Amino acid sequence: MDIKTIQTLIEPDMLNVNQLIHAQMQSDVALVNQLGLYIVNSGGKRIRPMLTLLTAKALECSDDQHITLATIIEFIHTATLLHDDVVDESALRRGEPTANAEFGNAASVLVGDFIYTRSFQLMVGLNNMQVMQILADATNVIAEGEVLQLMNCNDPDTTEKSYMQVIYSKTAKLFEAATMLPAVVLKKSEEIQEALKLYGMHLGTAFQLVDDVLDYSANAEQMGKNLGDDLAEGKPTLPLIYAMQHGTEQQVKQIREAISTGNGMTYLDDILTTLEQTNALEFAMEKARNEAQKAIEYLDVLTDSPYKQALVALAQLSVARDH
Secondary structure, three states: OOHHHHHHHOHHHHHHHHHHHHHHOOOOOHHHHHHHHHHHOOOOOOHHHHHHHHHHHHOOOOOOHHHHHHHHHHHHHHHHHHHHHHHHOOOEEOOEEOHHHHHOHHHHHHHHHHHHHHHHHHHHHHOOHHHHHHHHHHHHHHHHHHHHHHHHOOOOOOOHHHHHHHHHHHHHHHHHHHHHHHHHHOOOOHHHHHHHHHHHHHHHHHHHHHHHHHOOOOOHHHHOOOOOHHHHOOOOOHHHHHHHHHOOHHHHHHHHHHHHHOOHHHHHHHHHHHHHHOOHHHHHHHHHHHHHHHHHHHHHHOOOOHHHHHHHHHHHHHOOOOO
């Protein structure tokens, strides 16, 4: 099952999500509307809301609460992207100028705050304390992950454990909420809730690991950002951590210097060679494939349906993509 088939499967629901996104982005403040519309229309596959919709359908939902849940998930993700791009001083996302490049840092941060708070208004509308608890916890953990990543920036002594904590907090936590919440609102058993939560966690981890590999192996046109952006920002991701454990003394020294000074692009070609020679990218990809496989195994709690098959396919596609 390819991504187009999966999208077709939930097309009516995704249209409803998009309508709700547009409706909820309305504001009396012109700049909020302008920047909000820019973000909403900037593309992306909407993987996270897609996961919420597919999970709800696999659990045979009968109302439209999953539409609101999917919108909340997308809003939280969008707000984190706005703040992320400011912190990282990114100029390009999905091949287009970032909101901060177009509208400035201040506007991006403030509209990010608007979107965060809008997501909480939607949560209140669901009138479900457990849903609010899960989403409040997820949002808090994401913020912690951003701070931890900031602390790890330009630190060549960052451990694999610390790196994995960052990607759990920054990425996997929201995937976890996206796939668990439909089971919560549909009052499914704790076993089903936990299994779907773990599906999301392992899928999110796989997804981020692949992103970090693609930063050194895709081209700018495929990725919609520049090759080596993580290196330029001094981010010690798993490929670099592994290469420092298995490279020559000279290679390790070069990577450490690239991370600590933030002048990584100067050494990009050499570091790409080091990553190849140490099999660092293959190591990270194998870890991603293991995570995707674990995710698939947790779907055993679902009865067979096209929606379950789509969730399996998304896990497989997450590690087979080139952007």
